Amino acid sequence: MRxxxxxxxxxxxxxxxxxxxxxxxxxTDIWVRFQKLRGNRCIYLCADDTHGTAIMIRANxxxxxxxxxxxxxxxxxxxxxxxxxxxxxxYGSTNSEANRSTCEQIWLALRKADMVVExxxxxxxxxxxxxxxxxxxVRGNCxxxxxxxxxxxxxxxxGATYSPKxxxxxxxxxxxxxxxxxxxxxxxVQVEKLHDFLEEWTQSGTLPKESANYLKNYFLNKELxxxxxxxxxxxxxxxxxxxxxxxxxxxxxxxxxxIAATLEWCELTGEKTDAWWRGDNAEIHHFIGKDIQYxxxxxxxxxxxxxxxxxxxxxxIHGFLTVGGQKMAKSKGTFIRAATYLRHLNPEALRYYYAxxxxxxxxxxxxxxxxxxxxxNSDLVGKVINLASRSAKFVADTGLSASYPDDGGLFAAGxxxxxxxxxxxxxxxxxxxxxxxLELADRANPYVEQNAPWELRKDPSKAAELQDVCxxxxxxxxxxxxxxxxxxxxxxEKAGELFGEPLDSWEQAQQPLTGTKISKFKHMMQRIDPKxxxxxxxxxxxxxxxxxxxxxxxxxxxxxxxAPLKEEPLEEEINFEDFMKADLRIARxxxxxxxxxxxxLLQLTxxxxxxxxxxxxxxxxxxxxPVDLIGRxxxxxxxxxxxxMKFGVSEGMVIASxxxxxxxxxxxPDEGALPGQRLH
Numbered sequence: 001m002r003x004x005x006x007x008x009x010x011x012x013x014x015x016x017x018x019x020x021x022x023x024x025x026x027x028t029d030i031w032v033r034f035q036k037l038r039g040n041r042c043i044y045l046c047a048d049d050t051h052g053t054a055i056m057i058r059a060n061x062x063x064x065x066x067x068x069x070x071x072x073x074x075x076x077x078x079x080x081x082x083x084x085x086x087x088x089x090x091y092g093s094t095n096s097e098a099n100r101s102t103c104e105q106i107w108l109a110l111r112k113a114d115m116v117v118e119x120x121x122x123x124x125x126x127x128x129x130x131x132x133x134x135x136x137x138v139r140g141n142c143x144x145x146x147x148x149x150x151x152x153x154x155x156x157x158x159g160a161t162y163s164p165k166x167x168x169x170x171x172x173x174x175x176x177x178x179x180x181x182x183x184x185x186x187x188x189v190q191v192e193k194l195h196d197f198l199e200e201w202t203q204s205g206t207l208p209k210e211s212a213n214y215l216k217n218y219f220l221n222k223e224l225x226x227x228x229x230x231x232x233x234x235x236x237x238x239x240x241x242x243x244x245x246x247x248x249x250x251x252x253x254x255x256x257x258x259i260a261a262t263l264e265w266c267e268l269t270g271e272k273t274d275a276w277w278r279g280d281n282a283e284i285h286h287f288i289g290k291d292i293q294y295x296x297x298x299x300x301x302x303x304x305x306x307x308x309x310x311x312x313x314x315x316x317i318h319g320f321l322t323v324g325g326q327k328m329a330k331s332k333g334t335f336i337r338a339a340t341y342l343r344h345l346n347p348e349a350l351r352y353y354y355a356x357x358x359x360x361x362x363x364x365x366x367x368x369x370x371x372x373x374x375x376x377n378s379d380l381v382g383k384v385i386n387l388a389s390r391s392a393k394f395v396a397d398t399g400l401s402a403s404y405p406d407d408g409g410l411f412a413a414g415x416x417x418x419x420x421x422x423x424x425x426x427x428x429x430x431x432x433x434x435x436x437x438l439e440l441a442d443r444a445n446p447y448v449e450q451n452a453p454w455e456l457r458k459d460p461s462k463a464a465e466l467q468d469v470c471x472x473x474x475x476x477x478x479x480x481x482x483x484x485x486x487x488x489x490x491x492x493e494k495a496g497e498l499f500g501e502p503l504d505s506w507e508q509a510q511q512p513l514t515g516t517k518i519s520k521f522k523h524m525m526q527r528i529d530p531k532x533x534x535x536x537x538x539x540x541x542x543x544x545x546x547x548x549x550x551x552x553x554x555x556x557x558x559x560x561x562x563a564p565l566k567e568e569p570l571e572e573e574i575n576f577e578d579f580m581k582a583d584l585r586i587a588r589x590x591x592x593x594x595x596x597x598x599x600x601l602l603q604l605t606x607x608x609x610x611x612x613x614x615x616x617x618x619x620x621x622x623x624x625x626p627v628d629l630i631g632r633x634x635x636x637x638x639x640x641x642x643x644x645m646k647f648g649v650s651e652g653m654v655i656a657s658x659x660x661x662x663x664x665x666x667x668x669p670d671e672g673a674l675p676g677q678r679l680h
Contacts, residue, residue, distance in 0.1 A: 003282040004042040006032050007258045009292060010049035010094065013073040014058055017080040017338040019350070020321040020328055023365065026354050027318055027428070028287040029086045033486035034425040037506045043276075045261040047092035047099075048074045051237035052250040053134055057174060059236075066236045070095060080338035084347040085489045090265035094253050099260035100238050103253050107240070109307040110189060117188050117226065118243075124152075124164050124179040126172040131234055133164065133172055133179055140167030145668055158668055187243060188226035194302045195224055201301055201311060208317050210362045211293055227299055255300045258286075259309070283313040290317050290362050316428050319364035325599065325622045330544030333537030340543065344536040348488050349376040349528060355430040355487045369537075373528045379434075383441040384484070385491070385524050387448060387477035391470040392498060392521035394453050398467050404475065404512040405468035410447060414440045414479045415510045421483050422506065430487070437483045444476040474499075475512040482509040494524045583639035584655065584679040586669055587614065592626035595647050602626055603647070604654065606636055609676030614638070617650040623664040635667045635679065 008028045011021060028044065035042035050070040059066040070093065078091055092098070110116055124133045138152035143166040147157035152164030164170060165181060172179045191198070199219040203212055228249065230240060235247040263273045276282045288296050293315075301311055320327075323334035341350065353372050356379075357365040404411070417436055424433035453473070456466040478495065482503050485492035496502040498519050590613075591605035600619040607613060614636065635655040643650045655667045 002035070002040040002042075003276075004035055004040055004285060005262065005276050005282055006035075006042060006044045006285045007261075007287065008044075008046050009286075009288045010047050010254055010257055011077055012052075012054075013048045013050045013070040013077075014052075014054045016073075017077055018328070019323075019336045019338065019341060019367065022084060022338060022350065023318060023321050023354055023358075024287055024289055025081060025086045026084060026351050027316075027358055027430070029084075030351070030355060030430060030486045031285075031287070031316070031425070031428065033087075033489060034422075037482075037485055037504065038422065039505065039507075043089040043265065044087065045090050045092075045258065045265060046088050047094055047096075047257045047261045048077060049250065049254045049257065050074075050093055050095040051235075051247075051253060053131065053137065053231075053235060056234065056236035067095070076339075080342075083338065083342045084351065087489075090261055090268070092257065092261040092264050094257040094260070096260060096264070098263045099253060099257050102256050102260045102263065103238055103248060104241060106256060106303055106307040107248075110303070111242070113193075113306050115190050115193060115306060116229075117190055118185060119188065120183045121186050121228070122165065122181050122183050124170065124172075125182040126175050126177065126179050128175040128177050129172070131174070132182070132184060132232060133174070135164050137173050138164040138167060138170050138179065139173055140170035143168055158665065184232045185246070186228050186232075187230040187240070187246060189229050189299070189302070190226050191298060191302050192224040192226070194305060195219065197305060198224070198298060198301060201305075202297055206312055207297060207315055208360070208362055211297060211315075211317060215297065224298065251295050251299070252303075255295065255303070277309050279310070282310070284310055285314050285316060286312050287316045287318070290319050293317060317362050318358065319362055322364055322366045322622070324368055325366055331541070333539075333541040333544070335544060336536060336540045337543065340536060340539055343539070344532045345528065346525060348490050348525065349380070351487050352376060352380055352434070352484075356434045358428070358430040359432070360427045360429040369533050370530075373530055373533060377527045379438055379441070380488075380491075381525055381527050383438065383445055384477065384480050387441070387444055387473050387480070388495070388498065388524070389521060390448060391453050391473035391477075392518055394457050395467055395470045395474070395518050396520060398463075399517040400474065400514055401468050401471040402515045404514050405472055407447065407472040407476075410443055410472070411475055411479065411512050413443070414476065418483070418506065418509055425486065433483075434487075437480060440476075440483075441480055444473070444480070447476070448473050471512075471514070474518065478503070478513060479509045482506065491524050494522060497522070581639075582637060585636050585638040586673045586675050586677045586679070587634055587636040587638075587654075588675045589629045589632050589634060592629040594621065594626060597647060601647065602629070604629070606634070606652070606654075607675050608636070608638065609674065612676065614651040615648060616652050616654060617645055617647060618654045618656075620654075620656065620664050620666065624666070632666075633669055633673060633675070635669065 006028060008025050011017060032042050032044040048070060055066050055069065059069045062069065074093060081088070124138055126133055135152035139149055141148050142150045142155040142158060142160060143162055144160040145155060145158035146168065147155055150156060150167070152167060154160065154162070170179060171177070202215040207215070229252050230243065230246040231237070231249050233245050233247065237247040237250060238253060240246045240248055259273070259277055262276055265271070266273045286296060296315055304311055322328070328335040349372070353367065353376060354365065356375065417440060421433050421436050424430070424436065451469040453466055453469050456462045456469060478499060481488070481492050481495040485503055492503050498521060499513060500516060500519060585608055587606035587608050589604055590607045593603050595601040595603050595617065598621070600621050601617045602621050602624065604616045604618055605613060606616055616636070637653040637655060640652050657665050657667065
């Protein structure tokens with residue numbers, strides 16, 4: 001039996017849980033439930049992330065104490081999680097004495113290791129509110145493409161990164177005034193001192209391949225930057241004991257909340273924290289989003305190493321959620337709160353749909369609401385639950401057959417799939433697990449159709465045959481539900497009531513159930529009505545209109561920018577002559593339109609100056625509206641061989657960065673560049 005401690009990233013107390021957040025918590029809960037079903041000792045710990053400037057400002061605006069605000073949000077968060085059957089063994093808060101004492105212990109270890117250095121930095125300051133401004137609290141014109149209303153760390157238009165001081169016409173989002181530059185003393189952790197350890201650890205198999213490959217290049221001949229670990233007053237958080245007037249930056253005490261939550265759970269259960277965080281016989285698994293890899297792959301292991309804690313066995317990393325191929329948007333009703341979803345739809349439906357889309361790779365997943373409706377109705381209601389609903393009532397009096405009937409090898413085939421399905425769950429490749437399980441359902445349903453128990457019941461002389469057919473159908477249903485139990489805990493519980501025993505062990509899928517009474521069949525799941533989906537999105541639009549916050553649908557608790565991890569490693573080195581073979585030219589978009597037959601492509605007509613025109617198909621449909629592209633300057637790879645596609649011939653390639661889907665950013669030249677000019 002393995003001993004496993006599992007965490008999800010701590011939800012920030014400044015906003016409600018929404019369907020984007022739920023990707024991570026559902027993903028984690030499925031993995032934990034699977035481990036328990038396999039007989040492993042697995043605990044799932046989490047807490048609210050409660051500190052930072054944003055909490056302080058909101059509490060001030062609402063004229064109440066920060067502690068009152070975070071208590072209210074903690075209750076709301078836990079209610080939302082419970083609504084989706086996300087079950088924690090303990091749920092804490094970073095604003096706890098357990099977290100304060102653990103922060104102090106780790107801080108002391110960093111001090112003793114001579115890892116901390118103090119120096120002054122220049123930062124924008126809101127003179128009206130009397131606070132230093134975090135990057136996201138400043139907006140202005142991008143210093144590169146001049147796009148207006150951009151945040152203080154990176155431009156949403158051209159993708160450039162910069163410091164808040166570089167913004168043109170910078171404005172404080174807190175007061176609307178022009179901030180001034182001031183110096184303040186900050187404390188830094190010298191992560192570079194652990195360069196060799198971190199380089200080795202990141203390549204040890206703990207991280208997904210995409211992250212490990214990037215970090216391999218990241219460490220090559222580069223020094224790690226010092227980590228700014230403090231913030232000056234006023235700040236809602238823990239004051240640093242040996243640095244009065246300074247507070248630990250929220251990203252210092254947030255991951256320490258994992259240990260603090262364990263400490264609190266151990267106090268309640270009589271267990272020892274060190275047995276989970278300093279022993280050799282416990283695994284630690286973190287589930288996080290790709291946006292916070294930097295903290296969990298560099299800063300967090302550095303802190304653990306210096307303080308003598310165990311390092312994570314595995315960091316599981318997922319991508320963002322898009323809805324209908326686009327970033328969640330309040331105006332479109334696709335920024336959906338967890339509570340809003342629960343008022344209209346079955347939470348098990350979303351758990352299943354996310355599971356069917358989640359793989360072991362760092363990939364964004366898309367919630368297509370039309371596909372969601374069709375898939376849940378077809379897979380769960382039409383293929384799984386129907387096995388029971390069309391057979392259970394016919395054996396309510398007789399129960400299951402005394403011995404398992406001949407089913408042509410269906411149950412045995414399902415049993416033999418158990419380890420392959422388990423391996424997919426273990427690897428986090430839930431989409432593969434769902435496909436394997438539904439393949440079993442696709443084999444089971446023809447058996448019921450061919451034997452038609454609803455016809456057999458009309459002939460009393462076929463009562464024994466009817467009992468056998470229903471016994472097979474119900475055992476195949478039971479086997480499927482056991483495999484689906486990590487994803488569908490509510491349906492698994494109802495199925496357990498049907499069979500008179502809980503479905504709480506993976507091994508139950510290896511042996512059929514015989515000679516057992518069957519309880520009266522109770523409804524397990526309704527089909528999704530598209531009207532309810534529409535009502536949910538309409539309510540989300542109404543909520544958005546009343547929402548005065550500026551919460552980013554995918555945001556975590558960001559107070560300052562950190563260099564993001566790229567998911568692609570550097571290519572092999574080339575020489576100058578190889579690079580010059582690519583003829584990169586400035587081009588202007590003179591026409592842009594959708595390609596109806598394609599989900600990804602836009603058709604662009606590009607001018608290279610004069611009468612020179614190029615037709616190019618670009619995979620940027622999810623990220624750009626065609627009308628917004630007309631007149632824009634782009635960079636064209638002009639000497640690529642024409643590529644024949646079913647939509648026409650593509651005569652080059654526009655240059656962009658990003659991971660695909662909505663996360664695509666076209667490269668644009670500075671003002672003054674002209675179509676036809678070559679890049680050198």
